[in-house]
Amino acid sequence: MNSKVLKTLEYEKIIDQLVNCAGSLLGKELCKHLVPSSDIEEIRTMQHETSLALARIYQKGSLSFSGVYDIRGSLKRLEVGSILSTQELLHISKMLDVCSRAKSYDRKDNDEAESDTLDVMFQALQPLAPLAGEIRRCILSEDEISDDASPTLKSIRRSIGQMNDKVHAQLTSMVNGSARTYLQDAVITMRNGRYCLPVKAEYRSQVQGMIHDQSSTGSTLFIEPMAVLKLNNELHELELKEEKEIEVILSTLSSRAAAELEPLETNLELLTRLDFIFARAQLSRSYNGSEPIFNQKGIINIKKGRHPLLDKKKAVPIDIRLGKEFELLIITGPNTGGKTVSLKTVGLFTLMGQSGLHIPAFDQSELAVFDDVFADIGDEQSIEQSLSTFSSHMTNIVNILAKATPRSLVLFDELCAGTDPTEGAALAIAILSNLHRQGIRTMATTHYSELKVFALTTPGVENGCCEFNVETLSPTYHLLIGIPGKSNAFAISSKLGLDDYIIEEAKGNLSQQDEDFESLLADLENSRVTIAKEQDEINHYKQEIEQLKSRLEQKQESLDASRERILREANEQAHKILRDAKEYADTTIKNFNKFGKASIDSRAMEQERNRLREKMSGVEKKLAIKPAKAKAAKQLQPKDLHIGDSVKVLSLNLKGTISTLPNAKGDLFVQMGIMRSQVNIRDLELIPDVETANPRTTRTGTGKIKISKSASVSTEINLLGKTVDEALAELDKYLDDAYISHMPSVRVVHGKGTGALRKAVHNYLRKQKHVESYRLGEFGEGDAGVTIVTFKK
Known part of the structure; x- marks a missing residue:
């Protein structure tokens, strides 16, 4: 990639931002020397690394590499057996701390999570905790070794402290004693590492000792008294021992570090590489970048791209495509409309993408891999070479035409401007045609109308324009592909106050062809605006439809879920009700059977009936849909009822006979088989008597028979211990009474014995016309010792 285009497209400013995102000096060096690559696999690898790091930053926050120092020199010294300084050892310790922090940063909560490229790098780090801990224990700072670094050092420093105390005590006694009059100041000073007293020059002979220094005026001599000379010597010897x-200690620590030389070199390399990768991710985060998709087909498709050096709050996103439907894009429009920014955006995105950097654009944006990018942008005037603007630009263009290949991207800003418009337009068309014939991806901005016509009439060449609002005299910076732009010189001049007659005269100077062309452009612009508005409305309606569709789908899903839940709950409730009903029915039958075996307890039977009615009422209240009650043909009145009338109890769906007339509240007793229950007149339906249809329902005197029989007949007869004749006589009378009492079935107890009584009973039953069927009892009913008889209805 030529270095000139990096400066022209301001790639260096992006690199400066990248350098600021790195935390270590070595990482900053890698960032500083980052240049675009033309190897697509290398580009994709770097882009993927940037994306992986960015995902970690969004998930876990940033990772600092500020403790990674350039210890390559220290590692070389360890390799040859040198002893490192405290600063060098501390730098190794801090690098290992960063290494440990990085290992913790990338620790995954789920061990089954799939590893990626960065995981491999993080896992290869070796924190060397014992070495780092030993360095921190022994070295407190660059200028201080811990007393606990070794027992010997601790002992020596204890002795130094004691010796210092002795020297100070001796000198203090002299300062406060007879020597006070000889001293310039009553202080103890140090010269050349020796404790001294500031003695006045005229009293030199009064203080015995060694002179180490004197003041600039010569009036003060710094003398080490003989009394502390020996103590100072001993102190100096202790200090030498301390240094040794x-x-x-440093030698021991250096030896331990040298033993880990290979892991240290690996850690430094990996941390530097990770710092470089995370710096790219931090830069992407700063401008909300995304990973572009790369191809080798020369296709560029940027979606909502923003120039990274512009304020992201003010920059207008643009959509640019090139290389698929057309290879050459000519952008026209007024000055300050964003044409140059569009060129620079495409060029800078290409450089950034091929450097492994994300671009500030929407996901799924596409970039092509180019071997080189050429740009002729800006004022290229060179005073030193005595070249005009046109000459300077043409020199650059000649160089571009000589080096450009089908794998190059070429950007021209105001191609062939600065010279005669007619010749400039012709020259520009020739240059662009030459590049187009070679299949070189090219973008150019221009004011020449001839280039607009060239784009309209040449296959593979497309017009584009930067939108401009004439009403406000301000650009919108929206790039529109497929429509040539107008210069809007007349409109802008009129808005700025130029007289109308001058503008009309200017329009008269235009040729009819130019005027027709400008009118065509105006019509195209108006049509585009209308289509854009309609498209916005269509998109708005589409969004509303999608929202409605989504809400309907959600509602339908909710209804389906509710329906399934309600059905499931209803089935469960129904199953529970059936189970409870069966259990309660079994219990009720057992109780009534118990009543039938012994003398009838009317009160107990009534209590049992009330419990049954309350149970049914409770179940009905729980139902969402109340059971429909059969309506009587007409509302019964007390005068309509007589004792012995046949009625139907609607709530129980049972037939019975009236035992008492209704009271003031409408309550009366009804005999239903062996049950006698109090009901209300509203719960009754009168059953007409049909004498011919049922011999049991006779009007005269029958009611009394029904009442007496219903009140005394049991649900079973016990024939045990009786002879066949006695048993058959009692059975005959019992069956008549039971049939008249409307019992659906009865239980005949004859026992097992020899089977003679059972056989006689069965022979008798076989001949009775009012007996529907009979059978031996099942398990729980008495087995073969009992016969169950069912009457005809």
Whole structure:
């Protein structure tokens, strides 16, 4: 990639931003030397690394690499056996701390999560915790070794402290004693590492000792008294021992670091690489970038791209495509309309993408891999070379034409401007035609109308324009592809106050062809605006339809879910009700059977009936849909009822006979088989008597028979211990009474024995016309010792 285009497209400013995102000096160096690549696999790898790092930043936050120092020199010294300084060892320790922090940063909560490229790099890091901990224990700072670094050093420093105390005590006694009059100041000073007293020059002979220094005026001599000379010597010897012990400690630490030389080199390389990758991710985050899709077909499709050096709150996103339907794009329009920014955006995105950097555009934007990018943008006038603007631009264009290939991207800003418009337009068309014939992807901006016509009439060439609002005299910066732009010189001049007659005269100077062409452009612009508005309305309606569709789908899903839930709950409730009903029915039958075996307890039977009615009422209240009650043909009145009348109890769906007349509240007793229950007149339906249809329903005197029989007949007869004749006589009378009492079935107890009584009973039953069927009892009913008899209805 030629270096000139990097400066022209301001790629260096992007690199400066990238450098600021790196945390280490070595990472910053990698960022500083980042240049575009033309190897598509390398580009895709770098882009993928940037995306992986960006995903981690969004998920876990940033990772700092500020503790990674350039320790390559220290590692070289360790390789040859040198002893490192405290600063060098601390730098190694801090790098290992960053290494440990990075390992913790990339630790996954789910061990089954799939590993990626960065995981491999993080996993290869070796924090070397024992080495880092030992360095931190021994070295407190670059200028201080810990007393606990070794027992010897601790002992020496204890002795130094004691010796210092002795020297200070001796000198303090002299300062506060007879020597006070000889001193310039009552202080203890240090010269050349020795404790001294500031003695006045005229009293030199009064203080015995060694002179180490004197003041600039010569009036003060700094003398080490003989009394502390020996103590100072001992103190100096201890300090030398301390220095030697520190050297031993540093040597030991250096040896331990040298033993880990290979892991240290690997850690430095990996951390530097990770810092470089995360710097690219941080830069992408700063301008909300995305990973572009790369191809080798020369196709560019940028979706809502923003120039990264413009304020992202003010920059207008643009859509640019090139290389698929057309290879050459000519952008026209007024000055300051955004044409140059569009060119720079395409060029800078290409450079950034091929450097492994994300671009500030929507996802799924496409970029092509180019071997080189050429740009002729800006004022190229060169005073030193005595070249005009046109000459300077043409020199650059000649160089571009000589080097451009089908795998190049060429950008021209105001192609062939600065010279005669007619010749400039012809020359521009020739240059663009030459590039187009070679299949070189090219973008150019121009004011020449001839180039607009060239784009309209040449296959593979497309017009584009930067939209301009004439009413407000301001550009919208929207790039429109497929429509040539107008210069709007007349409209702008009129808005700025130029007299109308001058503008009309100017229009008269235009040829009819130029005027027709400008009118055509105006019509195209008006049509575009109308289509754009209609398209916006269509998109708005589409969004509303999608929202309605989504809401309907959600509502339908909710209804389906509710329906399934209600049906499921209803089935479960129905199953529960059936189970409870069966259990309660079994219990009720057992109770009534119990009543039938012994003498009838009317009160107990009534209580049992009330419990049954309350149970049914409770079940009905729980139902969402109440059971429909059969309506009587007409509302019964007390005068319509007589004792012995046949009625139907609607709530129980049972037939019975009236035992008492209604009271003031309409309550009366009804005999239903062996049950006698109090009901209300509103719950009754009168059953007409049909004498011919049922011999059991006779009007005269029958009611009394029904009442007496219903009140005394049991649901079973016990024939045990009786002879066949006695048993058959009682059975005959019992069956008549039971049939008259409307019992659906009865239970005949004859026992098992020899089977003679059972056989006689069955022979008798076989001949009775009012007996529908009979059978032996099942398990729980008495087995073969009982016969169940069912009457005809």
